[in-house]
Amino acid sequence: MNQRMDIDALQALCAIEECGGVTRAAKRLSLTQSAVSHKVRRLESRIGRKLLARRAGGPVFTEDGTTLIAYARRILSLHDEAVRSLATRPLAGTIRLGMTEDTSSSGLARILARFRRLHPDVNVHTQVDQSKVLQSQLENGEIDVAVMQTFEHDVQRSDIILYQDSLHWVKSKDAQFDFDSAIPFLAFDKNCFYKHWVDEVVDQLGVRFETVLQCASNAGIVTAVEVGMGVAVLNARHISQHMHVIDDNFPLQPPGITYVVRVGEKSRTHVCCALADEIDQENDNVMQIAISA
Numbered sequence: 001m002n003q004r005m006d007i008d009a010l011q012a013l014c015a016i017e018e019c020g021g022v023t024r025a026a027k028r029l030s031l032t033q034s035a036v037s038h039k040v041r042r043l044e045s046r047i048g049r050k051l052l053a054r055r056a057g058g059p060v061f062t063e064d065g066t067t068l069i070a071y072a073r074r075i076l077s078l079h080d081e082a083v084r085s086l087a088t089r090p091l092a093g094t095i096r097l098g099m100t101e102d103t104s105s106s107g108l109a110r111i112l113a114r115f116r117r118l119h120p121d122v123n124v125h126t127q128v129d130q131s132k133v134l135q136s137q138l139e140n141g142e143i144d145v146a147v148m149q150t151f152e153h154d155v156q157r158s159d160i161i162l163y164q165d166s167l168h169w170v171k172s173k174d175a176q177f178d179f180d181s182a183i184p185f186l187a188f189d190k191n192c193f194y195k196h197w198v199d200e201v202v203d204q205l206g207v208r209f210e211t212v213l214q215c216a217s218n219a220g221i222v223t224a225v226e227v228g229m230g231v232a233v234l235n236a237r238h239i240s241q242h243m244h245v246i247d248d249n250f251p252l253q254p255p256g257i258t259y260v261v262r263v264g265e266k267s268r269t270h271v272c273c274a275l276a277d278e279i280d281q282e283n284d285n286v287m288q289i290a291i292s293a
Contacts (some may be wrong), residue, residue: 007079009043010072012036012046013051018059018069024051035037064076080281085118092121093271098134100127103147104260111282117274122271130191135262145276146265150234150257151193160261160280165235167194167254173244184230185209189216194233197254204252216243 016036026036044051051065061069063068086114099108129137131148138146147162153274155161175184187195202209215221218238225232225244233254239245247253272275 004046005043005075010076012039013043013065013069014072014076016040017050021060022213026033026065027287052129054230065233081118083256090121091119091271091274093215093269094123094125095113095272097126097145097147097277098122098137098143099147100134100149101128102149103283104128105284107282108147108279111279115278118278119271119274124275130189130193131194132191132193138262138264141264141266144264144272145232145271146262146264147279148257148262149193149257149259150262151197152286153257155258156262157191158263160276161258161278162261163259165237165257165259167233167235167242167246167256168239168245168258169231169250170225170234170239170243171231171246172226173242175230177231179249182208182210184212186215186221186224186230186232188212188221189214194254202253205250207250215232 012025012029016029019025019028022036023033024031029036040052050062050065051068052184053059053062064246128195132147134143134148137143213224221232222238235257261279263272263276
């Protein structure tokens with residue numbers, strides 16, 4: 001029995017999992033549906049296991065297929081790393097990277113670790129701060145690259161888009177507030193653009209806010225909402241089962257937000273753009289924890 005697995009077949013398998021089916025996977029891979037199916041059938045023949053369930057309305061993968069997917073991702077990740085290591089010219093220099101608390105996840109940490117392995121002569125100095133601070137530092141040339149949030153209408157043409165999310169007014173499910181009186185408000189700190197938006201539109205909202213907590217940490221605001229301290233503006237991925245969306249209580253809804261990689265105008269060097277491209281290529285890993293939180 002020939003149990004060797006070729007890279008193309010594993011790529012096809014992962015594309016089917018990511019796209020939710022053979023037809024969409026074929027489109028992503030720029031192949032015909034029959035070509036993708038053939039790759040999978042040949043792989044099944046080589047390892048002697050059924051990988052696709054092939055039952056209408058049922059799960060896409062068999063139990064063996066699901067098991068192999070996890071290995072396939074790791075194999076393809078190492079394969080792509082090896083290809084980039086051999087194909088790219090040596091890079092050297094220092095990158096000053098800024099990121100928000102939202103993006104300082106293990107997904108991004110793994111990408112930075114791999115970037116260092118691929119380019120051992122590049123030093124990446126990283127700091128965590130609010131998006132508004134990072135944008136100011138980019139403009140002043142104090143950092144080179146930022147992984148940050150921005151309102152959808154503020155996305156720049158040169159930005160690499162990682163993930164889009166929505167903002168909502170929220171409170172604890174058990175909390176009761178009199179919207180005809182001053183509403184206790186849970187705010188991020190003065191450098192948060194959520195807070196700046198609320199300050200700018202408060203007159204249009206027709207309500208009065210009393211800031212009872214100001215905190216730079218997502219975890220701190222989330223906890224305060226869940227225990228009923230007040231109302232906050234949160235992005236959808238932070239809304240837990242203990243919260244209640246109260247958008248209907250306000251006449252104005254917050255704009256959508258976008259997570260981006262942004263390179264400073266003065267920092268568009270080959271080494272900085274290489275890091276931005278690496279993050280873009282591993283987009284799913286950057287936001288994996290964010291989306292599942």
